Amino acid sequence: MPKQPIRVELSSTKKPKPQSDQLEFGKIFTDHMFVMDYSIDKGWYDPRIIPYQAIPMDPASMVYHYGQSVFEGLKAYVSEDQKILLFRPEKNMERLNRSNDRLCIPQIDTETVLEGLNELIRIDKDWVPDAEGTSLYIRPFIISTEPYLGVAPSSTYKLIIILSPVGSYYKEGIHPVKIAVENEFVRAVKGGTGNAKTAGNYASSLKAQQVAETKGFSQVLWLDGIEKKYIEEVGSMNIFFKINGEIVTPELNGSILEGITRNSVLELLKHWEIPVTERKISIDELIEAHQSGELEEIFGTGTAAVISPVGELIYHDQPYVIQNGQTGEVSKKLYEAITGIQKGTQPDIFGWTVEVDSVVKQA
Amino acid sequence: MPKQPIRVELSSTKKPKPQSDQLEFGKIFTDHMFVMDYSIDKGWYDPRIIPYQAIPMDPASMVYHYGQSVFEGLKAYVSEDQKILLFRPEKNMERLNRSNDRLCIPQIDTETVLEGLNELIRIDKDWVPDAEGTSLYIRPFIISTEPYLGVAPSSTYKLIIILSPVGSYYKEGIHPVKIAVENEFVRAVKGGTGNAKTAGNYASSLKAQQVAETKGFSQVLWLDGIEKKYIEEVGSMNIFFKINGEIVTPELNGSILEGITRNSVLELLKHWEIPVTERKISIDELIEAHQSGELEEIFGTGTAAVISPVGELIYHDQPYVIQNGQTGEVSKKLYEAITGIQKGTQPDIFGWTVEVDSVVKQA
Numbered sequence: 001m002p003k004q005p006i007r008v009e010l011s012s013t014k015k016p017k018p019q020s021d022q023l024e025f026g027k028i029f030t031d032h033m034f035v036m037d038y039s040i041d042k043g044w045y046d047p048r049i050i051p052y053q054a055i056p057m058d059p060a061s062m063v064y065h066y067g068q069s070v071f072e073g074l075k076a077y078v079s080e081d082q083k084i085l086l087f088r089p090e091k092n093m094e095r096l097n098r099s100n101d102r103l104c105i106p107q108i109d110t111e112t113v114l115e116g117l118n119e120l121i122r123i124d125k126d127w128v129p130d131a132e133g134t135s136l137y138i139r140p141f142i143i144s145t146e147p148y149l150g151v152a153p154s155s156t157y158k159l160i161i162i163l164s165p166v167g168s169y170y171k172e173g174i175h176p177v178k179i180a181v182e183n184e185f186v187r188a189v190k191g192g193t194g195n196a197k198t199a200g201n202y203a204s205s206l207k208a209q210q211v212a213e214t215k216g217f218s219q220v221l222w223l224d225g226i227e228k229k230y231i232e233e234v235g236s237m238n239i240f241f242k243i244n245g246e247i248v249t250p251e252l253n254g255s256i257l258e259g260i261t262r263n264s265v266l267e268l269l270k271h272w273e274i275p276v277t278e279r280k281i282s283i284d285e286l287i288e289a290h291q292s293g294e295l296e297e298i299f300g301t302g303t304a305a306v307i308s309p310v311g312e313l314i315y316h317d318q319p320y321v322i323q324n325g326q327t328g329e330v331s332k333k334l335y336e337a338i339t340g341i342q343k344g345t346q347p348d349i350f351g352w353t354v355e356v357d358s359v360v361k362q363a
Numbered sequence: 364m365p366k367q368p369i370r371v372e373l374s375s376t377k378k379p380k381p382q383s384d385q386l387e388f389g390k391i392f393t394d395h396m397f398v399m400d401y402s403i404d405k406g407w408y409d410p411r412i413i414p415y416q417a418i419p420m421d422p423a424s425m426v427y428h429y430g431q432s433v434f435e436g437l438k439a440y441v442s443e444d445q446k447i448l449l450f451r452p453e454k455n456m457e458r459l460n461r462s463n464d465r466l467c468i469p470q471i472d473t474e475t476v477l478e479g480l481n482e483l484i485r486i487d488k489d490w491v492p493d494a495e496g497t498s499l500y501i502r503p504f505i506i507s508t509e510p511y512l513g514v515a516p517s518s519t520y521k522l523i524i525i526l527s528p529v530g531s532y533y534k535e536g537i538h539p540v541k542i543a544v545e546n547e548f549v550r551a552v553k554g555g556t557g558n559a560k561t562a563g564n565y566a567s568s569l570k571a572q573q574v575a576e577t578k579g580f581s582q583v584l585w586l587d588g589i590e591k592k593y594i595e596e597v598g599s600m601n602i603f604f605k606i607n608g609e610i611v612t613p614e615l616n617g618s619i620l621e622g623i624t625r626n627s628v629l630e631l632l633k634h635w636e637i638p639v640t641e642r643k644i645s646i647d648e649l650i651e652a653h654q655s656g657e658l659e660e661i662f663g664t665g666t667a668a669v670i671s672p673v674g675e676l677i678y679h680d681q682p683y684v685i686q687n688g689q690t691g692e693v694s695k696k697l698y699e700a701i702t703g704i705q706k707g708t709q710p711d712i713f714g715w716t717v718e719v720d721s722v723v724k725q726a
Contacts, residue, residue, distance in 0.1 A: 017536070025512065025513050026511055026512025026513050027420075027510075027511055027512075027513075028424070029423060029510070033422060047518070052422070053423060054419035054420055054421050054422075055419065055420055056417035056418065056419050056420075057417055057418055057419075057420050058417050059396060059415070059417075059418060059523050059525050060392060060502075060525060060527075061393075062561065063426070063427065063562070064426065064432055064434075064504060064506050065432070065434055065502070065504060065562060065563070065565070066562055066565035066566055066569070067430050067432060067562030067564075067565060067566035068425055068566050068569070069428070069430060071427075071428055102570060103566055103569065103570070104569040104570055104573055107383065115395060137422075139428070139512060139514065141427060143427050147390075147392070148389055148390055149388065149389025149390075149500065149502060149527060150388050150389050150390075151565055151568070151569075151572070151598075151599050152365070152569070152572075153569050153573065160422050162422050162423055164423075166514060184554060185554045185555075186552055186554030186555050188554040188555075189549055189555070189589075190549065190588075191547060191548045191549030191588060192548075192549050192552070192555075192567055192588065193563070193566070193567045197562065198430070198563070198566060199427065199428055199429055199430030199562070199566075200556070200562065200563020200564070200566050200567060201430075201563070202428070202429035202430060202514055203429055203430035203431050203432070203466055203556070203561060203562075203563050204555055204556045204563060205514070206429070206466065206467040206514075206515070207430070207465060207466070207467055207515050209514070209515075210467055210516065224392070225552045225553075225554060225555065225588060225589070226552075226588070226589050235514075236514050268431075275457045277691075279668045291512045
């Protein structure tokens, strides 16, 4: 697939911008969006930037009925010298194509989409917030659009990128959260779609999350769907444990999402020569480690929260306090390192950040 | 929830109707649709019939990202005396509310929706086809519409009913199909969403179906996601086996959809005093029954196909021919009984059909 030229249609009006220090997560969107269509005859065609707008969709559009939908989430940050930095965007594009494969959605030309994203941010650059903890959240997604009720892959699709200036994902911020081990509901199983970033995984997770919230917990800790024994993810994040000085995270097994923050954490830990292992880890092992005083830290990793320390684990109604309910040393160090690289205040030793071309944000 | 009055806005133009004998499945839609909205303040409100039309949707609408989507499928038939009959529509409404519960979508008032469906069919009555094997396929569905990127249940929804005059679902018609046992992909697992009629289940199934088709098979036979041992469903249908004179179907276990045709088949078999059991059945038991000559019939059941006989089963690349590749006696008898009741040519001994009020179709 050759890279395609991008058409631009600017909005004639500009929406009012929110105050940087009053941002929530994912409720406000910028003035423009990137759109590209797919048909069997043309392949992906007409990449374009147009004013942010509602899209007329036939009620028979397949996405409503058979859920072919994949997405990504990444962020842009303003650096101290007022450049706009993206964090490992090529990783998101690669994962989007892996999700596409699982959902029978045609592969995209990642260069065209990255170019479209670059251009979109250039146009909406004044929307990138710069207050502490804020960023521009980027949501690329693909949906099936053919109006047809047969159960089959759609013959037409839309890829869309929307942008949202955001504050912290969790209202509790970087403070440690309470999580509860989920015993009834299952997020995903090997042979299913757990390692694809597709809408159905999130739909399936809502019920457990709702039950957990009524009990006062922030997130659920997902166990594997087969033996209900091995730990998989926490909420919509990957999870890490520090046990007796060693960091452990569940190995990628086909039902766990291959998180980009997860990967960055692994690379940083290796660079720091902190022992880290990807392997199966059971809830029993975790409880035993807690009882012997060896469970030193728990934290989730994801684009929205970056690092989310866990202060308390609930299993069979029994609370297990972690690190006295405080943020652990490794969690803190990782959060500072990753957000530092993302915002350009720390040296980008891995070459993770990508500068949005020729943009200097006006102060 | 009290039943609500339904507003009607008729279309000023009429689309050309397709020839009854040239219908495909789910590609053509009638002149009108039923729509109802939900907000936390108002509950479900403004039930209305409006011209069939595309609906403007914000690109941040939650259904595209987190997949809160449930649906139903049922059919309307023309009887010999030109009445329009629905088949057990209250069962679909009950199941829709069970799906709603699993997907954190608010419960609907089933009376309002059934009244809306009745009125919609009354208005589009000339679209109900009457050629042999045809019917009006009815697709009620609910989607989340709040423009918000946080992973949480939406605060707004749309319920829509669209109608499509259809021919047979399977191009092969009532002829027996080839199905292949799926060993890699999993449709659903206990604790997941397998027993809800939600988009994600179908999205997840496409890949296995696509692989099966390239090998010349019509459908995949799904095994349980835990042991990969017990039979669950076939394609998007429930499945039945006749083994040594007894009919067996997998018991409802939380990951199998509670099919309405499945239920009708069970009731008919009991009425006919044919022995029938709902229980776990393993693929090994099935292969053994074939080898001892006791596997007499296999058939799928679902709204779209009604009864779909299986002529060949493929397991580990080995073909097992069923009933010499012909439609079995029980499959035939069930198909004739159910379609007979649906079309009013056989006595409705169970009270399954519901007449659309005051409609006599013009010949």
